Structure formats: C-alpha cells, structure tokens
Amino acid sequence: MRLAFVLSEIGSGLRRNLAMVISVILVTFVSLTFVGAAGMLQLQINQMKGYWYDKVQVAIFLCSDGSTAPGCATGPATPEQEDSLRKLLQSPAVAQYVNDFEYESKDDAYKHFKEQFSNSPIVDSVTPDQLPASFRINMKDPEKYEIISETFSSQAGVETVIDQRQLLERLFSAMNAASLVAVSIAGVMIICAILLIATTIRLSAFSRRRETGIMRLVGASKMVIQLPFILEGVIAAVIGAALASGTLWAVAHFFLGEVMSKQYPDTAFISPGQTLILAPALIGLGVVLAGISSLLTLRRYLRV
C-alpha cells in the first residue's frame, strides 16, 4: 500500500513538473556524457598502449620473411643470431643500461596483436609468420635509447630498433589533455545539474505543499513524505545517465567502429562493449548527484 502510494506520488510529481524533469534529464545527460568521454579517452589510451607499453621502452625487431632492411639480407633471423643478440644484451657494456628484457616470439607477438586489435578487421588478415619476433627492453633510463639503437641496429638479424614511447607519448599527452578538458566541463555541468535538481525538487515540493502539509499533520513518516521527491530526482538523473551511456556506446560503435577504424586501420580502437563498463559508473554518479541535491533541498523545504 505504502509502496503503491509512493509510486503514484512519484508519477504525479513527474507529470506535474514535466518541463523541469526534462531539463534535469538533459543536464545530467550532457554532464555525464562529458564524464564518460573522459573515461572513454582513458580506455582508448589503454587500448593503444597494448601489451608492452607500460612494461618496456625499447623494442628490437628481428628479421622476418618479408624484411627488406640491410641487416636482413640473409633472410629471417636464425636461432644463432638470436643467441648472439641475447649475449650482447647481457654483456656488461649493454647490461648497465638495461633493467630487464624479454624475448617475444612470433607466436607471442601474434597473441598480443590479436588482443590489442580484437576490435579491428585487420586481425583476420594477419598470420604469426608476418609478425617479427623481438626483444623488449625495460631501460634503467629511457633517455639512453640511443645507445641501444646504435649498438643493435647494425647487428645481423635485426630489422629495426624502436623507441616505442616516442611514437605514442605525444598522442597520449594530447588525449590526456582532452580528458582533462572533458572532466573540467563535466565539473561545471555537474554543478549545474545539482543546482537544477535542487530547484526542481524545491518547485515540486512547493507545488505539492498542500499534500505534504496534510501528510505531516496526519503523521506520515519522513520517508513517505520525502521519498517521492528524492526518487523523482533520482529517476530523472538515471535517465540522463542512461542516455549518456547510450551516446558513448553510439560513438564507439559508429564513429570509432565504422569511421575511424577504416581510416586508421593500424590503430587499435576500443569496442562499443567496452564503453558499457562506464555505464554503471555514470548511473551511480547520477544517483549520487540527485541524492546530494535532495539532501540539500529537502532539509530546508520539506521539514518534518
């Protein structure tokens, strides 16, 4: 009975304040979309880092079938060449700059590649043979990349030495800056959302002051009196959060999946499914926003 009553109160409240409720939905939608966009940029950065980015700085790629580099004149790197490269890495002259290194075989490379590019069509056209084996080096001091490069570039069986960080760092710092902008805009929008929800609840409480006055007098509990107002805000905020989640999914699906991944086939993009892990966080944030505003408002305008 009480539940049915609370639900019918919420229904009438939402209908009575339709314009305000819609504006709450839109403001939470926009603010949470910005929050979600920042989250998506971070997910994308992680995706592009792939398996090795956080573990090593320098990669020595070995010759494979189609290699055309001068050091690869004798064809794919032989086990003997790999052994001598490993010895060189362990020699005191090099080892003093190296924390640690790992050998990535063609099969390992294929496995990591499949993980990173799981959302791209390119994954189907690549076989383990096409991918080079490599040594992945964790440097004591990443700035000393040149030493490794000079030492190994001319070795037999080495196709190329790459400083991975240099390739991606600039892009990542741009993406991090974009995340920061998105979070700042989100912050402003969230303040808007809180104030708007507070105003909506206040208007709603005002337009129903007759009912709540009677409820107080006949001894309705605080929960029965206040819950409809709180839930009104929460429902509107959750709808906004759901719209934001849907928008992020659509961006991942249509923009990244259909447009960007065709334009940049060698970049790993996040999948639409991955954006959905942001949805519970956005909905939770929406509920918290509405909760904070209700607390601020009801304490003043719906005293029991």
Next chain:
Amino acid sequence: MIRFENVTKVYDQKARPALDSISLEIDRGEFAFLVGASGSGKSTFLRLVLKEDRASSGAVYVAGQNVANISSWRVPRLRRGIGVVFQDFRLLPQKTVFANVAFAMQVIGKSRSVIRDTVPEVLKTVGLEGKENRLPHELSGGEQQRVAIARAVVNRPGILLADEPTGNLDPTTSMGIMGVLDKINQNGTTVVMATHDDDIVNEMRKRVVELKNGVVIRDEAKALYTSMIPVVGQSRRLRDASGRDEPPVVPPRAGTRAEARAEIRLAGEGQA
C-alpha cells in the same frame, strides 16, 4: 491528556511572547474552548501540542509524554494520535471526499481493505453519507469542514485540535459542525477548539480558557464566551471555583449574538 507547565513561546525577541508562562491541563475526554482575540496565542498553543514549534521554555506534555523528548523521527507517531482541523479546511481539491479521507490512512500505510471499511463509517459519523464521490468544490463550506473533520479523526486520534473550524461558516452551519465535534467528543476524544465565535461558545457550555496577549486570563467550566465573573488577571485554574455555581446569564439556547452581547454589557454594567 494535554498539560502545559510554565510554557513560554517567543517567536521574535523584540516582540512580546506569543505565550507567556502558560500552565494548563486538559483531561482525557474533555471538551475545551480556547478563546481570545486574534493574536492572543491560540494557534501557538495548538502548534506546541503538535510539536510544530518548540516551546522557548517550560514543558508540554501530551498523553503523559514531554514532547521535547520526542525525537524527530518519532514526531509522526505523536501526530498520529492528534487530529487537526483548520478554518480553511485544507482539502485536496482534485481528490474526492472518499479519497481525501482515505489519504490520511494511505500515507501512514493502512491497507486498502481497512481503508475501504473505515472511511464510509467515518463519513457517516460526520453526516456525509452518499457524498463519497463528490469533489470538494461540489460541497458547501459546512460539508467541506465535515470532510476535514472526518480526515482528522479517521485514524482514531485521542485528541482533536480545531483551530477556528467555524471561522468561515454561517451560524447555522457552524452549529452543525459543533454537533459533529460534540459527537466525536462523546466517543471519548479530547477536543480542544480555538475560536472567537461567541454564539458557539455560549451555546455549548463547555470549559473555556481565555487567552489575552499570551496569558490565560480565565479558565472556567461550563462557561460563556465572555466572563460573567470579574476578570482578576490571573492564570491559575479558576474553573473549579467558578464551575460550581452557574454564572448568572441568558439561558444557552435562546441567545443570538446580539442578545448575548446586550446581556453581557448589561451584566458588566451591573457589576460596575
């Protein structure tokens, strides 16, 4: 049932207190009028009983409990034991008579079947049989006040507070309302009614507590609106003393407002 011990209520530090050290007891099952000019503190008295406001000093007991000791989450329970009606009825305009009364039960979680059984019974008590499906604007003022009374008593409170319930009604209709309140009082509910309707008070011959500037200046049993004994400006309980001998006045049912005033003036002149 209701006991005030040296209760003072100050709203505004600069103004005089709305109630000034009031001590008063209203027993279970009693019917008491609270009379006095506008601004004398009648509504404030009722608000303190409901814990709508806190006394600035002194203690208010309702059903033996000091309301100052009731925590805010238990105030609703206090209010379930008290029905209230106002001059302006305070009905929900878009709800029918039945729904208005049922509302008071819904919001405290009564089951649908209990509501279905109780509401018609209460509407019968207040004389609104057959009008369950009317909207408030389809009722006369007196009928609207009956709905408000039905709503106030539907949860069977021990106390009914009425703040000028006849203030918007003509004399005949007012008497009808008084009949309803009297019936509710006969059923054991303590009734406290703030009013400045002299006809009604004179007609009913119940206890009268008169306030002036926040002070009790008279407390008489079976009394009239205006005192028939000299006002001595004290706030002690005078009703036992005065209640034994009937005041020398017009017989209750005969007096119209004008006649009563004339009598009172004459009586006053006689005493002077």
